[in-house]
Amino acid sequence: MHDGRDWGVVAVFGIVYLGMFLGGLPRLKLDRSGVALLGAIAVLALTGMPLDEAARSVxxxxxxLLFAFMVVAAQMRLGGFYTEVTRRVGAMPLSRAGLLAALIAASGAMSAVxxxxxxxxxxxxxxxxxCLQRGLDPVPFLIGLACAANIGSAATLIGNPQNMLIGSVLQLDFGAYLREAAVPVAVSLVLLWLWLAFGPGA
Structure with missing residues:
Protein backbone atom coordinates (compact mmCIF):
# COMPACT_ATOMS: atom_id res chain seq x y z
CA MET A 1 0.00 0.00 0.00
CA HIS A 2 1.16 3.51 -0.78
CA ASP A 3 0.73 6.19 1.83
CA GLY A 4 0.13 9.88 1.27
CA ARG A 5 3.84 10.68 1.22
CA ASP A 6 4.41 8.42 -1.77
CA TRP A 7 1.70 10.14 -3.75
CA GLY A 8 3.08 13.49 -2.62
CA VAL A 9 6.51 12.60 -4.02
CA VAL A 10 4.89 11.50 -7.28
CA ALA A 11 3.01 14.81 -7.45
CA VAL A 12 6.21 16.77 -6.82
CA PHE A 13 7.97 14.79 -9.54
CA GLY A 14 5.15 15.58 -11.96
CA ILE A 15 5.26 19.29 -11.17
CA VAL A 16 9.05 19.40 -11.51
CA TYR A 17 8.88 17.53 -14.81
CA LEU A 18 6.26 20.00 -16.05
CA GLY A 19 8.52 22.86 -15.00
CA MET A 20 11.43 21.32 -16.90
CA PHE A 21 9.25 20.97 -19.98
CA LEU A 22 7.92 24.53 -19.81
CA GLY A 23 11.20 26.10 -18.71
CA GLY A 24 9.59 27.30 -15.48
CA LEU A 25 6.31 27.27 -13.59
CA PRO A 26 3.46 29.69 -14.32
CA ARG A 27 3.37 32.73 -12.00
CA LEU A 28 6.63 31.69 -10.34
CA LYS A 29 9.82 33.46 -11.35
CA LEU A 30 11.82 30.24 -11.40
CA ASP A 31 13.90 28.75 -14.17
CA ARG A 32 14.55 25.03 -14.53
CA SER A 33 17.28 25.07 -11.87
CA GLY A 34 14.97 26.81 -9.42
CA VAL A 35 12.17 24.35 -10.12
CA ALA A 36 14.51 21.41 -9.54
CA LEU A 37 15.80 22.90 -6.28
CA LEU A 38 12.28 23.63 -5.06
CA GLY A 39 11.29 20.06 -5.92
CA ALA A 40 14.22 18.66 -3.95
CA ILE A 41 13.26 20.74 -0.92
CA ALA A 42 9.66 19.56 -1.21
CA VAL A 43 10.73 15.90 -1.37
CA LEU A 44 12.94 16.31 1.70
CA ALA A 45 10.05 17.91 3.57
CA LEU A 46 7.61 15.20 2.52
CA THR A 47 9.84 12.23 3.28
CA GLY A 48 11.56 13.61 6.35
CA MET A 49 14.94 12.50 5.01
CA PRO A 50 17.80 13.89 7.13
CA LEU A 51 20.04 16.39 5.37
CA ASP A 52 23.17 14.30 5.92
CA GLU A 53 21.52 11.31 4.26
CA ALA A 54 20.38 13.49 1.37
CA ALA A 55 23.92 14.83 0.98
CA ARG A 56 25.31 11.29 0.84
CA SER A 57 22.88 10.54 -1.99
CA VAL A 58 24.61 13.13 -4.20
CA LEU A 65 32.90 17.42 -13.22
CA LEU A 66 29.59 18.20 -14.92
CA PHE A 67 29.69 21.80 -13.71
CA ALA A 68 33.24 22.26 -14.95
CA PHE A 69 32.42 20.87 -18.39
CA MET A 70 29.28 22.99 -18.64
CA VAL A 71 31.34 26.10 -17.88
CA VAL A 72 33.95 25.21 -20.51
CA ALA A 73 31.31 24.27 -23.09
CA ALA A 74 29.33 27.44 -22.44
CA GLN A 75 32.42 29.61 -22.86
CA MET A 76 33.20 27.90 -26.16
CA ARG A 77 29.64 28.54 -27.29
CA LEU A 78 29.90 32.22 -26.35
CA GLY A 79 33.24 32.37 -28.15
CA GLY A 80 31.62 31.10 -31.34
CA PHE A 81 33.51 27.81 -31.60
CA TYR A 82 30.49 25.63 -32.40
CA THR A 83 29.09 28.20 -34.81
CA GLU A 84 32.39 28.38 -36.69
CA VAL A 85 32.65 24.60 -36.94
CA THR A 86 29.10 24.40 -38.28
CA ARG A 87 29.72 27.16 -40.81
CA ARG A 88 32.86 25.46 -42.08
CA VAL A 89 31.00 22.20 -42.48
CA GLY A 90 28.19 23.99 -44.30
CA ALA A 91 30.64 25.75 -46.60
CA MET A 92 32.05 22.48 -47.92
CA PRO A 93 31.18 21.78 -51.58
CA LEU A 94 29.31 18.59 -50.73
CA SER A 95 26.17 16.89 -51.92
CA ARG A 96 23.18 16.56 -49.60
CA ALA A 97 24.34 13.11 -48.47
CA GLY A 98 27.90 14.34 -48.02
CA LEU A 99 26.78 17.33 -46.00
CA LEU A 100 24.69 15.06 -43.79
CA ALA A 101 27.70 12.82 -43.23
CA ALA A 102 29.94 15.77 -42.33
CA LEU A 103 27.35 17.22 -39.95
CA ILE A 104 26.75 13.88 -38.23
CA ALA A 105 30.50 13.29 -37.87
CA ALA A 106 31.14 16.77 -36.46
CA SER A 107 28.21 16.62 -34.06
CA GLY A 108 29.09 13.12 -32.86
CA ALA A 109 32.77 13.93 -32.39
CA MET A 110 32.18 17.15 -30.46
CA SER A 111 29.52 15.54 -28.28
CA ALA A 112 32.02 12.91 -27.21
CA VAL A 113 34.17 15.67 -25.73
CA CYS A 131 20.09 24.51 -44.92
CA LEU A 132 17.68 27.27 -45.91
CA GLN A 133 20.47 29.17 -47.65
CA ARG A 134 21.35 26.08 -49.68
CA GLY A 135 17.71 25.28 -50.45
CA LEU A 136 17.70 22.09 -48.39
CA ASP A 137 15.02 20.75 -46.09
CA PRO A 138 16.45 21.41 -42.60
CA VAL A 139 14.43 18.67 -40.86
CA PRO A 140 16.70 15.69 -41.73
CA PHE A 141 19.76 17.73 -40.80
CA LEU A 142 18.29 18.77 -37.45
CA ILE A 143 17.28 15.18 -36.73
CA GLY A 144 20.79 14.09 -37.66
CA LEU A 145 22.28 16.73 -35.39
CA ALA A 146 20.17 15.71 -32.40
CA CYS A 147 20.64 11.97 -32.89
CA ALA A 148 24.37 12.23 -33.61
CA ALA A 149 24.90 14.37 -30.52
CA ASN A 150 23.26 11.74 -28.34
CA ILE A 151 25.01 8.83 -30.04
CA GLY A 152 28.41 10.52 -29.98
CA SER A 153 28.10 11.41 -26.31
CA ALA A 154 28.03 7.69 -25.49
CA ALA A 155 31.57 7.26 -26.81
CA THR A 156 33.34 8.64 -23.73
CA LEU A 157 32.87 8.90 -19.99
CA ILE A 158 32.57 12.69 -20.27
CA GLY A 159 30.07 12.85 -23.12
CA ASN A 160 26.96 13.10 -20.96
CA PRO A 161 25.99 13.23 -17.27
CA GLN A 162 24.93 9.57 -17.20
CA ASN A 163 28.35 8.41 -18.35
CA MET A 164 30.04 10.73 -15.86
CA LEU A 165 28.05 9.20 -13.02
CA ILE A 166 28.61 5.63 -14.20
CA GLY A 167 32.33 6.21 -14.66
CA SER A 168 32.68 7.83 -11.25
CA VAL A 169 30.69 5.23 -9.32
CA LEU A 170 32.19 2.19 -11.07
CA GLN A 171 35.69 3.70 -11.34
CA LEU A 172 35.90 2.87 -15.03
CA ASP A 173 39.06 3.44 -17.03
CA PHE A 174 38.59 6.18 -19.63
CA GLY A 175 40.64 4.52 -22.36
CA ALA A 176 39.17 1.07 -21.81
CA TYR A 177 35.64 2.44 -21.98
CA LEU A 178 36.44 4.38 -25.15
CA ARG A 179 37.79 1.25 -26.83
CA GLU A 180 34.63 -0.67 -25.96
CA ALA A 181 32.24 2.11 -26.99
CA ALA A 182 33.96 3.36 -30.15
CA VAL A 183 32.77 0.62 -32.51
CA PRO A 184 29.05 0.60 -31.57
CA VAL A 185 29.00 4.40 -31.60
CA ALA A 186 30.65 4.55 -35.03
CA VAL A 187 28.29 1.91 -36.42
CA SER A 188 25.30 3.78 -35.01
CA LEU A 189 26.43 7.03 -36.62
CA VAL A 190 26.83 5.31 -39.98
CA LEU A 191 23.37 3.74 -39.70
CA LEU A 192 21.93 7.13 -38.80
CA TRP A 193 23.51 8.65 -41.90
CA LEU A 194 22.26 5.86 -44.15
CA TRP A 195 18.73 6.24 -42.81
CA LEU A 196 18.64 10.02 -43.24
CA ALA A 197 20.48 10.12 -46.56
CA PHE A 198 18.89 7.18 -48.34
CA GLY A 199 15.96 6.03 -46.20
CA PRO A 200 12.23 6.64 -46.70
CA GLY A 201 11.50 10.22 -47.65
CA ALA A 202 15.14 11.05 -48.39
Whole structure:
Protein backbone atom coordinates (compact mmCIF):
# COMPACT_ATOMS: atom_id res chain seq x y z
CA MET A 1 0.00 0.00 0.00
CA HIS A 2 1.16 3.51 -0.78
CA ASP A 3 0.73 6.19 1.83
CA GLY A 4 0.13 9.88 1.27
CA ARG A 5 3.84 10.68 1.22
CA ASP A 6 4.41 8.42 -1.77
CA TRP A 7 1.70 10.14 -3.75
CA GLY A 8 3.08 13.49 -2.62
CA VAL A 9 6.51 12.60 -4.02
CA VAL A 10 4.89 11.50 -7.28
CA ALA A 11 3.01 14.81 -7.45
CA VAL A 12 6.21 16.77 -6.82
CA PHE A 13 7.97 14.79 -9.54
CA GLY A 14 5.15 15.58 -11.96
CA ILE A 15 5.26 19.29 -11.17
CA VAL A 16 9.05 19.40 -11.51
CA TYR A 17 8.88 17.53 -14.81
CA LEU A 18 6.26 20.00 -16.05
CA GLY A 19 8.52 22.86 -15.00
CA MET A 20 11.43 21.32 -16.90
CA PHE A 21 9.25 20.97 -19.98
CA LEU A 22 7.92 24.53 -19.81
CA GLY A 23 11.20 26.10 -18.71
CA GLY A 24 9.59 27.30 -15.48
CA LEU A 25 6.31 27.27 -13.59
CA PRO A 26 3.46 29.69 -14.32
CA ARG A 27 3.37 32.73 -12.00
CA LEU A 28 6.63 31.69 -10.34
CA LYS A 29 9.82 33.46 -11.35
CA LEU A 30 11.82 30.24 -11.40
CA ASP A 31 13.90 28.75 -14.17
CA ARG A 32 14.55 25.03 -14.53
CA SER A 33 17.28 25.07 -11.87
CA GLY A 34 14.97 26.81 -9.42
CA VAL A 35 12.17 24.35 -10.12
CA ALA A 36 14.51 21.41 -9.54
CA LEU A 37 15.80 22.90 -6.28
CA LEU A 38 12.28 23.63 -5.06
CA GLY A 39 11.29 20.06 -5.92
CA ALA A 40 14.22 18.66 -3.95
CA ILE A 41 13.26 20.74 -0.92
CA ALA A 42 9.66 19.56 -1.21
CA VAL A 43 10.73 15.90 -1.37
CA LEU A 44 12.94 16.31 1.70
CA ALA A 45 10.05 17.91 3.57
CA LEU A 46 7.61 15.20 2.52
CA THR A 47 9.84 12.23 3.28
CA GLY A 48 11.56 13.61 6.35
CA MET A 49 14.94 12.50 5.01
CA PRO A 50 17.80 13.89 7.13
CA LEU A 51 20.04 16.39 5.37
CA ASP A 52 23.17 14.30 5.92
CA GLU A 53 21.52 11.31 4.26
CA ALA A 54 20.38 13.49 1.37
CA ALA A 55 23.92 14.83 0.98
CA ARG A 56 25.31 11.29 0.84
CA SER A 57 22.88 10.54 -1.99
CA VAL A 58 24.61 13.13 -4.20
CA UNK A 59 27.74 12.05 -6.07
CA UNK A 60 29.80 15.21 -5.60
CA UNK A 61 32.65 14.33 -8.02
CA UNK A 62 30.12 13.87 -10.82
CA UNK A 63 28.43 17.18 -10.02
CA UNK A 64 31.76 19.04 -9.96
CA LEU A 65 32.90 17.42 -13.22
CA LEU A 66 29.59 18.20 -14.92
CA PHE A 67 29.69 21.80 -13.71
CA ALA A 68 33.24 22.26 -14.95
CA PHE A 69 32.42 20.87 -18.39
CA MET A 70 29.28 22.99 -18.64
CA VAL A 71 31.34 26.10 -17.88
CA VAL A 72 33.95 25.21 -20.51
CA ALA A 73 31.31 24.27 -23.09
CA ALA A 74 29.33 27.44 -22.44
CA GLN A 75 32.42 29.61 -22.86
CA MET A 76 33.20 27.90 -26.16
CA ARG A 77 29.64 28.54 -27.29
CA LEU A 78 29.90 32.22 -26.35
CA GLY A 79 33.24 32.37 -28.15
CA GLY A 80 31.62 31.10 -31.34
CA PHE A 81 33.51 27.81 -31.60
CA TYR A 82 30.49 25.63 -32.40
CA THR A 83 29.09 28.20 -34.81
CA GLU A 84 32.39 28.38 -36.69
CA VAL A 85 32.65 24.60 -36.94
CA THR A 86 29.10 24.40 -38.28
CA ARG A 87 29.72 27.16 -40.81
CA ARG A 88 32.86 25.46 -42.08
CA VAL A 89 31.00 22.20 -42.48
CA GLY A 90 28.19 23.99 -44.30
CA ALA A 91 30.64 25.75 -46.60
CA MET A 92 32.05 22.48 -47.92
CA PRO A 93 31.18 21.78 -51.58
CA LEU A 94 29.31 18.59 -50.73
CA SER A 95 26.17 16.89 -51.92
CA ARG A 96 23.18 16.56 -49.60
CA ALA A 97 24.34 13.11 -48.47
CA GLY A 98 27.90 14.34 -48.02
CA LEU A 99 26.78 17.33 -46.00
CA LEU A 100 24.69 15.06 -43.79
CA ALA A 101 27.70 12.82 -43.23
CA ALA A 102 29.94 15.77 -42.33
CA LEU A 103 27.35 17.22 -39.95
CA ILE A 104 26.75 13.88 -38.23
CA ALA A 105 30.50 13.29 -37.87
CA ALA A 106 31.14 16.77 -36.46
CA SER A 107 28.21 16.62 -34.06
CA GLY A 108 29.09 13.12 -32.86
CA ALA A 109 32.77 13.93 -32.39
CA MET A 110 32.18 17.15 -30.46
CA SER A 111 29.52 15.54 -28.28
CA ALA A 112 32.02 12.91 -27.21
CA VAL A 113 34.17 15.67 -25.73
CA UNK A 114 31.69 18.37 -24.76
CA UNK A 115 28.13 18.33 -23.48
CA UNK A 116 25.69 17.00 -26.06
CA UNK A 117 23.07 19.50 -24.85
CA UNK A 118 25.37 22.43 -25.62
CA UNK A 119 26.15 21.00 -29.06
CA UNK A 120 22.46 20.83 -29.95
CA UNK A 121 21.71 24.24 -28.50
CA UNK A 122 24.58 25.99 -30.27
CA UNK A 123 24.44 24.24 -33.64
CA UNK A 124 20.68 24.07 -34.27
CA UNK A 125 20.06 27.67 -35.44
CA UNK A 126 23.21 27.68 -37.58
CA UNK A 127 22.33 24.35 -39.22
CA UNK A 128 18.78 25.50 -39.94
CA UNK A 129 20.01 28.75 -41.48
CA UNK A 130 22.64 27.00 -43.62
CA CYS A 131 20.09 24.51 -44.92
CA LEU A 132 17.68 27.27 -45.91
CA GLN A 133 20.47 29.17 -47.65
CA ARG A 134 21.35 26.08 -49.68
CA GLY A 135 17.71 25.28 -50.45
CA LEU A 136 17.70 22.09 -48.39
CA ASP A 137 15.02 20.75 -46.09
CA PRO A 138 16.45 21.41 -42.60
CA VAL A 139 14.43 18.67 -40.86
CA PRO A 140 16.70 15.69 -41.73
CA PHE A 141 19.76 17.73 -40.80
CA LEU A 142 18.29 18.77 -37.45
CA ILE A 143 17.28 15.18 -36.73
CA GLY A 144 20.79 14.09 -37.66
CA LEU A 145 22.28 16.73 -35.39
CA ALA A 146 20.17 15.71 -32.40
CA CYS A 147 20.64 11.97 -32.89
CA ALA A 148 24.37 12.23 -33.61
CA ALA A 149 24.90 14.37 -30.52
CA ASN A 150 23.26 11.74 -28.34
CA ILE A 151 25.01 8.83 -30.04
CA GLY A 152 28.41 10.52 -29.98
CA SER A 153 28.10 11.41 -26.31
CA ALA A 154 28.03 7.69 -25.49
CA ALA A 155 31.57 7.26 -26.81
CA THR A 156 33.34 8.64 -23.73
CA LEU A 157 32.87 8.90 -19.99
CA ILE A 158 32.57 12.69 -20.27
CA GLY A 159 30.07 12.85 -23.12
CA ASN A 160 26.96 13.10 -20.96
CA PRO A 161 25.99 13.23 -17.27
CA GLN A 162 24.93 9.57 -17.20
CA ASN A 163 28.35 8.41 -18.35
CA MET A 164 30.04 10.73 -15.86
CA LEU A 165 28.05 9.20 -13.02
CA ILE A 166 28.61 5.63 -14.20
CA GLY A 167 32.33 6.21 -14.66
CA SER A 168 32.68 7.83 -11.25
CA VAL A 169 30.69 5.23 -9.32
CA LEU A 170 32.19 2.19 -11.07
CA GLN A 171 35.69 3.70 -11.34
CA LEU A 172 35.90 2.87 -15.03
CA ASP A 173 39.06 3.44 -17.03
CA PHE A 174 38.59 6.18 -19.63
CA GLY A 175 40.64 4.52 -22.36
CA ALA A 176 39.17 1.07 -21.81
CA TYR A 177 35.64 2.44 -21.98
CA LEU A 178 36.44 4.38 -25.15
CA ARG A 179 37.79 1.25 -26.83
CA GLU A 180 34.63 -0.67 -25.96
CA ALA A 181 32.24 2.11 -26.99
CA ALA A 182 33.96 3.36 -30.15
CA VAL A 183 32.77 0.62 -32.51
CA PRO A 184 29.05 0.60 -31.57
CA VAL A 185 29.00 4.40 -31.60
CA ALA A 186 30.65 4.55 -35.03
CA VAL A 187 28.29 1.91 -36.42
CA SER A 188 25.30 3.78 -35.01
CA LEU A 189 26.43 7.03 -36.62
CA VAL A 190 26.83 5.31 -39.98
CA LEU A 191 23.37 3.74 -39.70
CA LEU A 192 21.93 7.13 -38.80
CA TRP A 193 23.51 8.65 -41.90
CA LEU A 194 22.26 5.86 -44.15
CA TRP A 195 18.73 6.24 -42.81
CA LEU A 196 18.64 10.02 -43.24
CA ALA A 197 20.48 10.12 -46.56
CA PHE A 198 18.89 7.18 -48.34
CA GLY A 199 15.96 6.03 -46.20
CA PRO A 200 12.23 6.64 -46.70
CA GLY A 201 11.50 10.22 -47.65
CA ALA A 202 15.14 11.05 -48.39
Missing amino acids: DLPTIV FSNDIICLAMTPVVARL
